[in-house]
Amino acid sequence: MPEKTIKLKHGDGGTPMSDLISGIRQSLEFTGDWKGTLDDGAYLKAGDKYLVFTSDSYIQSPYFFPGGNIGKLAVTGTVNDLVVMGAEPLALTLSIIIEEGFKKEHLETIIDSVNTLSKKLKVPIVTGDTKVMPKGQLDGIVINTAGIGTTKDIIRNENIAPTDKVIVTGTIGDHGGAVLATRFDYRTDLISDCRPVLDIMQLLKGKIKSAKDPTRGGIASCLNELADKAKVKITIDEETIPIRKETRAICNILGIDPLTLACEGRALLIVSEDDEKEVLELLKKDLCPDAITIGTVSEGKKVILKTKIGERFLDNPGGTGVPRIC
Amino acid sequence: MIVITSLYFLIHKKPTFNNLLIEYKIMCLAIPGKVIKIDDDNATIDYNGITKQAKITIISPKIGDYVLVHAGFAIEILKKDRKDDTI
Amino acid sequence: MPVDTDTENIISEIKEIAEDINRPVKIMEVCGTHTQTIAKYGIKTLLPENIQLVSGPGCPVCVTPQRTIDSAVRLAQNGIPIATYGDMLKVPGTEMSLEVAKENGSKVFIVESTIDALKLKTEYPNLVFLAIGFETTTPMTAWAVKNGLDIICAHKTIPEAMNVIVSNQDNQIDGFLNPGHVSAIIGTRPYRDINAPQVIAGFEPEDVLKSILMLLKQINTDRKEVENNYTKIVNDDGNKKARALTSSIFETCDSEWRGIGIIKDSGLKLKKQYQNHDAMEKYRELLKDLPEPKDNKGCRCADVIMGVIEPKKCPLFSKVCTPDNPTGPCMVGTESACKIAYKYRGDDNA
Numbered sequence: 001m002p003e004k005t006i007k008l009k010h011g012d013g014g015t016p017m018s019d020l021i022s023g024i025r026q027s028l029e030f031t032g033d034w035k036g037t038l039d040d041g042a043y044l045k046a047g048d049k050y051l052v053f054t055s056d057s058y059i060q061s062p063y064f065f066p067g068g069n070i071g072k073l074a075v076t077g078t079v080n081d082l083v084v085m086g087a088e089p090l091a092l093t094l095s096i097i098i099e100e101g102f103k104k105e106h107l108e109t110i111i112d113s114v115n116t117l118s119k120k121l122k123v124p125i126v127t128g129d130t131k132v133m134p135k136g137q138l139d140g141i142v143i144n145t146a147g148i149g150t151t152k153d154i155i156r157n158e159n160i161a162p163t164d165k166v167i168v169t170g171t172i173g174d175h176g177g178a179v180l181a182t183r184f185d186y187r188t189d190l191i192s193d194c195r196p197v198l199d200i201m202q203l204l205k206g207k208i209k210s211a212k213d214p215t216r217g218g219i220a221s222c223l224n225e226l227a228d229k230a231k232v233k234i235t236i237d238e239e240t241i242p243i244r245k246e247t248r249a250i251c252n253i254l255g256i257d258p259l260t261l262a263c264e265g266r267a268l269l270i271v272s273e274d275d276e277k278e279v280l281e282l283l284k285k286d287l288c289p290d291a292i293t294i295g296t297v298s299e300g301k302k303v304i305l306k307t308k309i310g311e312r313f314l315d316n317p318g319g320t321g322v323p324r325i326c
Numbered sequence: 327m328i329v330i331t332s333l334y335f336l337i338h339k340k341p342t343f344n345n346l347l348i349e350y351k352i353m354c355l356a357i358p359g360k361v362i363k364i365d366d367d368n369a370t371i372d373y374n375g376i377t378k379q380a381k382i383t384i385i386s387p388k389i390g391d392y393v394l395v396h397a398g399f400a401i402e403i404l405k406k407d408r409k410d411d412t413i
Numbered sequence: 414m415p416v417d418t419d420t421e422n423i424i425s426e427i428k429e430i431a432e433d434i435n436r437p438v439k440i441m442e443v444c445g446t447h448t449q450t451i452a453k454y455g456i457k458t459l460l461p462e463n464i465q466l467v468s469g470p471g472c473p474v475c476v477t478p479q480r481t482i483d484s485a486v487r488l489a490q491n492g493i494p495i496a497t498y499g500d501m502l503k504v505p506g507t508e509m510s511l512e513v514a515k516e517n518g519s520k521v522f523i524v525e526s527t528i529d530a531l532k533l534k535t536e537y538p539n540l541v542f543l544a545i546g547f548e549t550t551t552p553m554t555a556w557a558v559k560n561g562l563d564i565i566c567a568h569k570t571i572p573e574a575m576n577v578i579v580s581n582q583d584n585q586i587d588g589f590l591n592p593g594h595v596s597a598i599i600g601t602r603p604y605r606d607i608n609a610p611q612v613i614a615g616f617e618p619e620d621v622l623k624s625i626l627m628l629l630k631q632i633n634t635d636r637k638e639v640e641n642n643y644t645k646i647v648n649d650d651g652n653k654k655a656r657a658l659t660s661s662i663f664e665t666c667d668s669e670w671r672g673i674g675i676i677k678d679s680g681l682k683l684k685k686q687y688q689n690h691d692a693m694e695k696y697r698e699l700l701k702d703l704p705e706p707k708d709n710k711g712c713r714c715a716d717v718i719m720g721v722i723e724p725k726k727c728p729l730f731s732k733v734c735t736p737d738n739p740t741g742p743c744m745v746g747t748e749s750a751c752k753i754a755y756k757y758r759g760d761d762n763a
Contacts, residue, residue: 002738005516007516009737016737181376184525185378186373186376186377186378187376187377187378188375188376188377189375190375190376244375245374245375246374246375246376248374249357249373249374249375249376250373250376252355252357252373253357253373253376255355255747307453307454307455307618308417308454308618309420309454309455309456309459309618309619309622310454310455310456310457310458310459310618311455311458312452312453312454312455312458312757313757313758315756315757315758355446355616356549356594381528381556383552383556383654383658384552384652384654384655384658385652385654386654394594394597394646396549396550396553396594397498397525397526397527397546397549397550397553398525398526398527398528398529398553399526399552399553399556401549401552401594401597401598401652401655402597402646402652403646404645404646405644405645405646
């Protein structure tokens with residue numbers, strides 16, 4: 001990382017962020033017997049199972065957005081990181097840093113959302129921390145959640161192979177689109193897709209080869225990560241990607257590629273060619289009516305986008321310019 | 327949904343220009359939208375479910391017209407009743 | 414391959430005519446938004462080998478002179494809040510960009526429109542707006558000046574720049590894809606004095622392909638016409654109201670285009686009765702002794718915007734010059750040729 005100071009681009013889901021993270025990761029030399037320390041969650045063999053451990057901080061702005069708030073996001077995001085590794089969540093921590101002057105009723109609404117979701121998913125909040133910082137030294141509220149889960153089988157990104165199919169469980173970019181629309185004062189019915197994908201992953205247990213939750217950097221970021229880790233080429237058919245017209249509109253207005261826009265309730269799945277039909281049927285029956293195959297894995301490298309006219313590369317977003325999206 | 331959205335607008339913190347800078351704003355890009363309300367030289371434009379005001383200082387549309395909006399101003403009335411994603 | 418039969422037919426016809434022409438052909442897309450469409454949809458990979466598409470000077474970010482950036486930076490450093498369109502934030506000036514000035518504590522605001530700039534002015538009465546852009550964007554600035562906004566005026570006009578390109582003997586451009594939205598404002602007439610085949614094109618990929626076909630037909634039959642393939646919004650007269658608003662506030666002047674030099678009658682300046690909104694006049698003392706603009710060694714932005722080379726031929730492209738670390742302005746704007754080429758790099762599209 002050539003810069004001497006940290007910039008906003010180092011946090012918005014693209015290449016500069018990856019560089020920063022791997023820099024920090026490499027500086028922390030001791031990882032014991034833990035594996036996957038650059039993935040959504042790290043894992044450790046414990047008897048006949050794996051312990052999966054993950055953590056995320058939420059600096060979402062605005063902290064209330066159509067479809068949810070930062071509390072709901074904090075539980076959803078960390079639970080999703082666990083379940084896309086194949087883990088059953090056991091517990092979460094909740095650490096909150098609050099700016100002096102923050103409205104108590106807002107805090108109550110946020111905690112209420114955390115509580116509702118924790119009870120619904122049966123994932124307890126078992127410990128945490130609360131701090132208050134002087135006015136002006138923090139913008140509103142920041143939340144960190146760590147989550148722990150267990151699984152017999154870790155879903156690894158490296159497992160994917162030529163002929164595998166890429167499925168997305170619903171419309172992409174809803175969260176990013178809703179947040180951006182509200183930030184820039186565009187009225188809309190578009191709401192965040194913020195929801196845990198626990199039920200989706202449970203439904204498809206044993207039938208998927210890899211899964212990711214496309215948050216910052218959107219599906220563009222996830223696809224590049226998968227192609228890179230598994231050393232394959234992924235070809236995506238642009239016309240099949242489900243995007244709400246409102247999301248398209250806000251992307252057009254603000255000049256953003258919807259494929260780089262955050263989702264907070266979608267899963268990007270890689271399944272074998274043989275399992276594709278069954279997986280789609282299971283998804284579309286109830287939980288994910290918009291689930292659709294958007295691409296194929298093959299020999300080669302990088303991510304190719306087939307547009308309605310010609311083909312081009314879909315690169316890792318190099319800083320999307322969309323700060324504080326989650 | 328309308329209730330939830332309204333509540334959201336009542337309680338959310340207004341973003342400041344400073345904090346949420348966004349480098350993306352394609353200058354030449356103009357977006358088509360439908361005029362749904364006119365108020366002097368301001369019109370409410372519906373872009374496929376996203377609405378915002380635009381100035382109609384340099385064109386004279388009617389309600390129901392599709393217009394092209396650039397940098398906050400409607401610059402042309404579309405001749406045909408077409409809604410492309412971009413123009 | 415394209416889904417649509419019409420588009421398939423257009424591509425076949427392009428191939429036939431290109432074969433007939435039987436020599437290298439260089440087509441310039443003047444406007445950065447066309448460069449975007451071409452890259453986004455992989456259009457170059459569909460064209461025959463003898464048809465080359467090059468970018469033009471229709472990107473305000475790329476052609477705004479260093480001195481303009483330096484002026485804005487100088488004002489910002491002296492406590493005068495600057496409002497700008499987002500694309501301009503990272504453009505390198507002689508010493509720094511507005512982004513760096515902002516990081517150093519100066520007030521620099523990104524706005525989507527001059528309407529927002531005016532709103533900001535209620536909070537910051539001495540706010541200055543960096544007014545860049547071509548004929549599409551000028552009416553918005555005119556409206557705002559009328560309503561009290563102070564500006565650094567860096568507006569430019571397209572047809573004169575196209576003339577300079579046509580008269581460049583060292584680099585033959587065989588035809589132009591003319592900018593769609595500029596044409597919506599100025600109409601078709603200002604292009605008629607330009608001695609080259611031209612097609613005014615829309616921004617859907619199918620429209621761009623059709624426009625390329627129309628150009629090739631002109632080239633193949635030695636015609637030099639201005640054809641309108643964007644009749645949805647462009648007519649011969651353009652938008653008279655918009656032009657009237659612009660000319661009530663601005664008048665023509667010579668203008669410096671970064672990397673190209675002075676082009677006669679290609680810029681706009683505030684009319685006398687609006688001089689009090691000219692920040693360059695108002696803050697004349699502050700703007701004395703600006704740093705001498707320096708050329709960045711090896712940077713070939715000027716050649717890119719004149720259509721002499723494609724971005725990947727610049728020796729600095731993606732090695733030294735990247736969007737995170739731009740040497741020249743062409744790597745900065747969302748409509749800038751090098752930035753677009755970098756974004757879609759890794760194949761032969763860009």
